[in-house]
Amino acid sequence: MGTPHSSDKMVKIVFTPSGRRGSFPVNTPLLHAARVLGVDIDSVCGGRGLCGRCQIICAEGSFPKHQIASDSSHLSAICATEIKYGERKTPLANGRRLSCHTLLLDDVVIDVPAESQVHRQIVRKDAEYRDISLDPATRLYYVQVAEADMHVPKGDLQRLTDALAEEWGLDNLSCDSGLLKILQPVLAEGKRSITVAVHKQEKIVALWPGLNDRAYGVAVDVGSTTIAAHLCDLSTGSVLASASLMNPQIRFGEDLMSRVSYVMMHPEGAEEITLVIREALNSLFAEVAVEIEASVEDILEISLVANPIMHHILLGISPVELGGAPFALTTDAAVEIPATELDLKINPGGRIYILPCIAGHVGADTAGMILSEEPQEQDQMTLLVDVGTNAEIVLGNRQRLLACSSPTGPAFEGAQISCGQRAATGAIERVRINPETLEPRFKVIGSELWSDEAGFSEAIESHGVTGICGSGIIEVVAEMYLASIVTLDGIVDGDLASRSARIIQNDRTWSYVLHTPANDEAQIVVTQNDIRQIQLAKAALYAGVKLLLDHMGTDRVERIRLAGAFGSHINVQHAMVLGLIPDCVLGEVSSAGNAAGTGARIALLNSPSRNVIESLVKNIEKIETALEPKFQDYFVDAMAFPNKTDPFDHLFSVVNRPPIKQLVESSGGRKRRRR
């Protein structure tokens, strides 16, 4: 970026969309004018016409509001540098100019497109709640470093930091000691032109000869079952590649507690279980890098969420203390360290940021959910729920936030359910039961057709109907309740066997046949025990919510966001019929998508958000459900559908409340009707 040429004539410039305006001498470079006015225009190369980040468009026409007749002829003609840039990279699109090499000749209105802004907004999609403002922790800067000079005896590192201070205003930079050995070779290779990556405007963490404008980051969500990684371009915020794999720790135990037990029983277990998770992350990093034909060395940042046990295992901390009361975390603070300290293979100077934990059962994944959902910005009393083996529950608004976890067990994930399975092709995911005939219809993952629609059998022929996934379980149990097949106490009414062949006896209890395959494969059945497992799980979740409401001093939730894969797929009305979530206006209940993962992505792309979540987490009131005397009562009441004591008026203003019918299992297995 040159400095303005001297001229007597002043011309007017207005930048949109910022609206910033000023007057400059003729021949002022546009990028210079933008800098003076504080207009947000990106640049890696510092105005050398190399990076193409500073593109702008000249508005054409009359702007009476600004008293400007703007025209592209009011800018200097396209210059050799711009043509060379087009040849080297991609030709400038119609009307686009490099603002660093375009001079003001007369009054203009200049539009700065979103992709030329440093702090551009990244538009989020679907379930995601708000856009992200791009402001990554690690940024690239291109500089020309002074030649070594015996008359000015200082180190080349000092020459580099002097150039960064002068050109980019980066003062007091330190440098990773590992870079010292490559500094002079890189300076030589780049003929004293060099691109540096600077972390948090504090520390030089990577070096490249000449111009490098590839800087990627990876947002990682380490779940108990699945690990997902999204590679983002740190200069645009867009997700360029995604990959996921099963958490390889599953071989040490399906659920978290069995993994903790494994560590307790095997002296080398803690190191082993840490090693496999780190290896899994490294393979994901390699996979997403390869997908965009980049190297893992182009990855400069990792942002990661995980539950407390995964969080500790990743850090190399034995999770044994988290396996029992008092569930003592080694640390709940956010961790921001070189990725090499965790043996993660990205750029050797790359950093990892792990979001803070909240409590022994409420981890960085919940922090991610909060970062994504921003309950602290809501006026409405908002409930966030992430349902997994543990449910993480956050309640509050801009006044106050409470959090707890509740041990729902794996029933919602299809485990411990007789015909339960993971959400995969062939799994029943939607169910409706006709209350008159007790006949079901359902949908199976892999087909858009309902089971009573023409062509359904053909559509599912290749995979068949293999079981019921988590969202299917919710629906079938809710529909069974609405059809009075189960009572509000959760008992399958065997008397209905006389009305429908789908009610079948199974030892002393009754089951509901959801599907009988044409071939001789096993029937898909919902048993009395399946209903019990769902009751236990949903009662635990609801009791946790009730405790938070108590501590909040309210009995009303105004808005509910369901996070996680399970939360994305369940029908909120069915969930409410079961009493899995509290009563609320149905239109205020929605899915939050993978909010924890989105939180990781926000922390990756917007560095100030790290401070936001770190200070927020400190002020969240943590409720330990196991210590609350009322938990047991709330749990017992919540065993009923939807609840023994809470009325669920909003729900039953739109859904028919089934007639109250109570059955009690007799000791002899018979039922006594108490209607």
Added chain:
Amino acid sequence: MGTPHSSDKMVKIVFTPSGRRGSFPVNTPLLHAARVLGVDIDSVCGGRGLCGRCQIICAEGSFPKHQIASDSSHLSAICATEIKYGERKTPLANGRRLSCHTLLLDDVVIDVPAESQVHRQIVRKDAEYRDISLDPATRLYYVQVAEADMHVPKGDLQRLTDALAEEWGLDNLSCDSGLLKILQPVLAEGKRSITVAVHKQEKIVALWPGLNDRAYGVAVDVGSTTIAAHLCDLSTGSVLASASLMNPQIRFGEDLMSRVSYVMMHPEGAEEITLVIREALNSLFAEVAVEIEASVEDILEISLVANPIMHHILLGISPVELGGAPFALTTDAAVEIPATELDLKINPGGRIYILPCIAGHVGADTAGMILSEEPQEQDQMTLLVDVGTNAEIVLGNRQRLLACSSPTGPAFEGAQISCGQRAATGAIERVRINPETLEPRFKVIGSELWSDEAGFSEAIESHGVTGICGSGIIEVVAEMYLASIVTLDGIVDGDLASRSARIIQNDRTWSYVLHTPANDEAQIVVTQNDIRQIQLAKAALYAGVKLLLDHMGTDRVERIRLAGAFGSHINVQHAMVLGLIPDCVLGEVSSAGNAAGTGARIALLNSPSRNVIESLVKNIEKIETALEPKFQDYFVDAMAFPNKTDPFDHLFSVVNRPPIKQLVESSGGRKRRRR
């Protein structure tokens, strides 16, 4: 340390040597009173009677100045904790009390012995210039950490930092991520009692269960020839063990430039040469630790000085750029990093501090010399010289400091001298020549006798006379000049062969026979070429000094300190006769001992000194001798003894100036007398 018991009666207390005084309620613990008054009393255990650092002595008698009749009965009786301390460690010496467990009963004068002070002075010895105030960067703190508690769901790290903040006022501590995995096991082993090492009151770098009061540091001086390490107790400052070894890089070349050449010619050379220096350091650390029956894990700090080439090699930086103009350092800043980053094996959380370099030829060793000698605190115009293969020269006072290096070559170390050798048993180190008879007498390392004293032959029988070391060379050449055997231009006067059989011809030049062994070993001879080598070396040094004097705008040095092994051994009068150092009052010329190594020790034991030297170095004016047009003229003038133009009036007010006699070597090898 308890809190004061409530009592109405107030008693007076005066602490010596600080003189701080105050009144406290009866039953106030002495340590508490000291803290309130800001009296410097050490403690690691925080007043629990475990560490024994807070010992004081009650003065007995009347102190009219303070209006106190002090008596040991005015303190509480020796308590069980003090007795237990004596049994567990060493019994309290006569009159000693643990101030944390001794209560005030009546007026007393309390003496705080030096060893109980945190910031005690370490008395330096011999050539060392000032005492060191103890204030190491890494300190130990013992705390009791709260039990994990489900009602207060936070991490154990936060419980630890809370305890450190409350008990020791250490706020906002961070923690090395590598410690997270051992925190909970250490807390368990110590039953929640733990000792932590804190670096710069910022970061927890090590943990031990229970009380640990062993904290060591190592001061290291990496010379081209020798590496020396001194293990210091960070709590007392005393040197507990020392070790040194030959720099193993000697196998890549005797002098620095041949090592640089080795790296230039061998692709793997840079890594190889780094590896051997790091291995050498690790073996020294192990050696000094074993010597005091400690482990290298007890070493928490390293402070290190080195010349620029050794400095870069140690950091893993190729020294190739330092091998030629413009002698570009990669960095001249001080380096303070975890020792593991350099593969140094001390405590895994231990830090290394490397002093800053000054310029391409003026390294961290010179910074160490400045830190030790404090020219910036002098009113006198002070010259510091460290003579080696390069001479580092610093000139200045509290107004201004200048520095340069000058390529003296290895002559002063006995290399390139026909009978030269390192300073070792058998080397001639002192010489006197009778100007009338031209007969010499000398002393040999290994004997206190002069060669003309009775018993000399027997004393040296076992080793003989093997050569001349650096200080011997200085003396013999100076004595030859004073005896008019060489002219002021440095020519051996062959005419004297008629007067003495010690003047012998050697091809076209003349030599002086210093010693003829009884057996048929070779004679010890000083040749014309030896004189030339000394002239070249001393002229380079002197020309450097002259340039600094020019830049300083003075022609007068008021005080000279000679650093390094060579500087410690040479006779300053002889050095001045040669014109190796400028004219000065002889009483103001002295040895500074191993000033660079002392500087490393100061930086080790007094952390604020690191800031002092870092900011000082930035303000030192660096003179590049190679760029100075006058260097050549000064060099030529300085070839003469002591100098062609400078009068050396101070010197010749106490030493007889030899008659001026000039010989010119003719082309035919004959001499023309120009007296």
